[in-house]
Amino acid sequence: MFNCPYSSGFFRKIASLGHEKTVAAMSRWARENSVILIGGSIPEVDGERIYNTSFVFDRNGQQIARHRKVHLFDVDLPGMRFKESDTFTPGEDITVFDTEYGKMGLAICFDVRFPELFRAMAKRGAQIIFLPAQFNMTTGPAHWDLQLRCRAVDNECFFVAAAAARYEGFDY
Numbered sequence: 001m002f003n004c005p006y007s008s009g010f011f012r013k014i015a016s017l018g019h020e021k022t023v024a025a026m027s028r029w030a031r032e033n034s035v036i037l038i039g040g041s042i043p044e045v046d047g048e049r050i051y052n053t054s055f056v057f058d059r060n061g062q063q064i065a066r067h068r069k070v071h072l073f074d075v076d077l078p079g080m081r082f083k084e085s086d087t088f089t090p091g092e093d094i095t096v097f098d099t100e101y102g103k104m105g106l107a108i109c110f111d112v113r114f115p116e117l118f119r120a121m122a123k124r125g126a127q128i129i130f131l132p133a134q135f136n137m138t139t140g141p142a143h144w145d146l147q148l149r150c151r152a153v154d155n156e157c158f159f160v161a162a163a164a165a166r167y168e169g170f171d172y
Contacts, residue, residue: 039057
């Protein structure tokens with residue numbers, strides 16, 4: 001999530017401010033720079049529900065896709081407990097969208113651990129799949145590269161993934 005710290009104490013607060021300003025800014029950035037923009041993810045409000053959502057805009061700033069994270073990260077490991085489902089509602093869609101470069105797919109972070117989602121994107125024609133993420137330092141070093149490479153090889157497609165930089169001095 002690029003418009004708030006990735007910590008459960010911030011999700012509802014930021015979401016309650018609304019996501020419209022961030023979406024409008026992403027649309028403007030895509031239009032002003034004439035690029036296809038995949039906007040990481042943000043907390044999106046829809047009625048009483050909050051989703052971890054990534055929006056996609058074409059070169060004209062038109063929204064061409066939206067992916068709501070399907071698989072929420074609920075974990076209870078030694079030294080780490082985190083429960084996204086306390087805040088977020090899971091999405092339900094397989095996100096594939098058309099661009100001038102071909103079909104592309106989109107998922108968010110923990111979605112990568114569920115190969116069926118990526119297979120469904122590939123079956124729908126996705127040639128490149130994007131994954132904005134915030135892998136943690138407990139499981140990330142062991143799983144990040146492995147999962148990305150597996151999904152790309154499994155589906156014979158390109159994979160573009162980015163995880164947020166960390167400032168180790170900041171205590172969430």
